[in-house]
Amino acid sequence: MNDAQLLRYSRHILLPQIDIEGQERLLAARALIIGAGGLGSPAALYLAAAGIGTVVLADGDTVDLTNLQRQILHRTDSVGKTKVLSGQNTLATVNPECGVIALHERLSGERLASEVAQADVVLDCCDNFATRHDVNRACVEAHKPLVSGAAIRFDGQVSVFDASRTDSPCYHCLFPEGDDANEERCAITGIFAPITGIVGATQAAEALKLLIGCGESLAGRLLLLDGLAMEWRSIRVRRDPECTVCGSRSDA
């Protein structure tokens, strides 16, 4: 790190759990963020500000006026632009040292596998179950940690599914893939704006901890946020030895 970087990241470096070594890990890290909406916005802002070396933003959508109530990566003059280019522009103003790769696509198949394989951590900030299961499978196959968040109405969920750990469940262990999933979308049911901020910022914190190697991650725990009562609940999630996604891992 040069002098400007030592100053810029000094409040991180002051923390003994991070120090120069931890900050250098962040500067060398690559994070893949699936979705540049309500959750991806705060997550990307915190990762970029914190000094992540490369943020890969993947989203196939464009910015809509109705997004601006909560998707704080985007500005009024971004309406109509792709979310990833809008996000790239915003992040450049927050921290020009952070390299942002904008992928205007809904990653799947080999493209998803390739991006996950290149990442040090993956943040699932998407808005549908099909992508959540695709991303989970890719992370299990590549043994990459997945920081998963979701939000609707006044409620949020966040967890870590760390395929690099033998004791960590995957998303499919918790919610098996099925065609009976009740898919609720923010566009239909509504979403209280700060819920996405709280959950997305929590995802950023977990991603940074994983990259630095400090603290205890949420692997094996699911946090539930009731935003109306403003209460968090933590419940223990165990690995399913019969899971069709991770159960066949040699370390199952």
Add this chain to the structure above:
Amino acid sequence: MATVEFAAAIQRHVACPIQQVTAPTVRRALAAALLGRDELRGYILDDQGRLRKHVAIFVDGAMIRDRRNLGDPVADGSEVFVVQALSGG
């Protein structure tokens, strides 16, 4: 007596207060809690009585082991907590 509680995200879909039940297993506890609550039952279980994929159940803070038959034991004083997957982002 054990309690059966549905997560806030489910409550916003179908209101259901915390239920007091006497049951030896999760299946029996769920059946008692869902008695006369057809809308909620259809949201939690499919027409074969199987747990829907987007739903997970926890007893005393830990995920159950037997999703298929819901045979995990429920003790006197246990807390059964029903959670649904959220997909919004």
